[in-house]
Amino acid sequence: MIRLFIPHDLGPGAELALDRGQSHYLASVMRQGVGDEIALFNGRDGEWRATVTAVTKRAVGLRAEAPMRPQASGPDLDLVVALVKRGRLETIVEKATELGARRVRLTVTERTNADRARPERLAAIATEAAEQTGRLDVPQVTEPLKLGKLIEGWEPGRRLLFCDEAGGAPTVLEALKAEEPGPWAILIGPEGGFSPGERQMLRALPYAVAASLGPRILRADTAAISALTLWQAALGDWTVAAAP
Amino acid sequence: MIRLFIPHDLGPGAELALDRGQSHYLASVMRQGVGDEIALFNGRDGEWRATVTAVTKRAVGLRAEAPMRPQASGPDLDLVVALVKRGRLETIVEKATELGARRVRLTVTERTNADRARPERLAAIATEAAEQTGRLDVPQVTEPLKLGKLIEGWEPGRRLLFCDEAGGAPTVLEALKAEEPGPWAILIGPEGGFSPGERQMLRALPYAVAASLGPRILRADTAAISALTLWQAALGDWTVAAAP
Numbered sequence: 001m002i003r004l005f006i007p008h009d010l011g012p013g014a015e016l017a018l019d020r021g022q023s024h025y026l027a028s029v030m031r032q033g034v035g036d037e038i039a040l041f042n043g044r045d046g047e048w049r050a051t052v053t054a055v056t057k058r059a060v061g062l063r064a065e066a067p068m069r070p071q072a073s074g075p076d077l078d079l080v081v082a083l084v085k086r087g088r089l090e091t092i093v094e095k096a097t098e099l100g101a102r103r104v105r106l107t108v109t110e111r112t113n114a115d116r117a118r119p120e121r122l123a124a125i126a127t128e129a130a131e132q133t134g135r136l137d138v139p140q141v142t143e144p145l146k147l148g149k150l151i152e153g154w155e156p157g158r159r160l161l162f163c164d165e166a167g168g169a170p171t172v173l174e175a176l177k178a179e180e181p182g183p184w185a186i187l188i189g190p191e192g193g194f195s196p197g198e199r200q201m202l203r204a205l206p207y208a209v210a211a212s213l214g215p216r217i218l219r220a221d222t223a224a225i226s227a228l229t230l231w232q233a234a235l236g237d238w239t240v241a242a243a244p
Numbered sequence: 245m246i247r248l249f250i251p252h253d254l255g256p257g258a259e260l261a262l263d264r265g266q267s268h269y270l271a272s273v274m275r276q277g278v279g280d281e282i283a284l285f286n287g288r289d290g291e292w293r294a295t296v297t298a299v300t301k302r303a304v305g306l307r308a309e310a311p312m313r314p315q316a317s318g319p320d321l322d323l324v325v326a327l328v329k330r331g332r333l334e335t336i337v338e339k340a341t342e343l344g345a346r347r348v349r350l351t352v353t354e355r356t357n358a359d360r361a362r363p364e365r366l367a368a369i370a371t372e373a374a375e376q377t378g379r380l381d382v383p384q385v386t387e388p389l390k391l392g393k394l395i396e397g398w399e400p401g402r403r404l405l406f407c408d409e410a411g412g413a414p415t416v417l418e419a420l421k422a423e424e425p426g427p428w429a430i431l432i433g434p435e436g437g438f439s440p441g442e443r444q445m446l447r448a449l450p451y452a453v454a455a456s457l458g459p460r461i462l463r464a465d466t467a468a469i470s471a472l473t474l475w476q477a478a479l480g481d482w483t484v485a486a487a488p
Contacts (some may be wrong), residue, residue: 217378
């Protein structure tokens with residue numbers, strides 16, 4: 001079933017008109033017509049079965065019929081990632097969405113060699129990935145913030161898994177063995193790694209846990225996906241098998 | 245240090261000339277000149293420090309100076325993956341290389357909606373990823389084979405982790421808890437999933453273990469990366485932290 005993330009409120013019998021982009025997608029790309037059923041979610045009201053009630057060139061009308069799943073979100077996990085080249089950053093946002101991160105926070109480190117992100121494009125990628133992966137929310141992608149600023153404003157009580165390729169750190173599963181679920185973040189550095197000063201600063205944070213991602217050098221997108229996977233398997237919503 | 249995978253034999257004082265593509269890369273893209281040092285590996289003789297001895301428009305000459313690392317390869321792990329769209333297949337080959345798969349075997353299942361791969365392009369991606377990730381070998385990417393044929397010719401003693409999104413399977417870490425290292429393969433289906441007949445056939449294989457990849461729907465590239473990561477963390481070379 002086609003899933004769409006929409007801004008409108010959802011409730012029994014709610015009528016809504018899609019914007020031009022989603023109308024085009026539904027009518028012209030997916031060839032949906034009056035009477036067809038799709039799923040809607042808005043990040044607040046759960047997932048609803050909806051019927052197409054009108055199709056014109058510019059707008060598709062829908063009526064919410066019945067709730068399918070109550071609103072829920074995954075674990076409280078942020079991915080903090082240093083800016084990397086556009087293609088890899090887009091991969092990271094797509095994969096973080098599939099792997100259940102609640103937020104993607106962009107950061108700029110000393111060795112970051114990219115300095116811009118396109119927040120609207122990244123938000124669109126997160127939305128499309130949320131529709132495809134079956135989530136009921138869309139992760140927020142925040143504007144880039146210097147690493148120092150980000151640490152200065154760190155939320156009390158949020159733990160940090162810091163992927164340190166300098167060697168000597170335990171594996172992720174070892175590092176998380178004695179840890180508890182709760183608010184967490186995963187930090188992935190730029191492809192050139194953290195500077196010695198950054199590493200020292202990070203290692204001194206009382207809420208940070210350093211961990212290694214194996215014996216090979218990983219690209220930033222691979223590191224992000226692997227770390228999210230291991231965190232979900234150790235402390236997140238992959239710890240219990242899905243219901244049949 | 246720049247790393248290059250080459251076909252030539254390596255030994256003390258070995259002199260060799262790069263082909264046009266690698267010569268162009270080294271001289272024009274990376275701006276290396278006579279006297280500069282790079283690392284060479286061929287998948288057989290370990291990693292060697294080499295000096296640039298000549299730079300002409302068409303050929304760069306190198307001399308192997310001293311061994312840096314003895315030949316080694318990672319765990320005996322195959323990734324068997326159903327053909328998917330070109331971009332995602334290329335991502336899978338790159339990531340399987342970074343995550344230490346020894347071979348990538350392409351397969352065609354009932355619901356596979358791509359039917360071609362470009363073996364030379366995939367081999368080039370595997371080579372570039374091996375150079376970047378620090379491996380001493382390049383994974384072989386094999387020609388697509390129908391899933392039935394592949395199972396018919398299955399190598400005795402090789403176990404199979406089969407990622408089954410139909411629900412009810414244990415998580416990957418649970419499924420691998422009682423398993424031993426040795427020859428393994430991970431099987432990732434197409435984006436439409438396996439057919440009921442394929443699932444039944446796979447579940448009946450005495451050497452297969454079914455496992456789930458969490459509660460969300462993953463794209464094929466994400467599923468491949470997550471499964472490789474969890475296998476390496478449970479049975480592979482991520483079980484011990486890298487030396488400092």
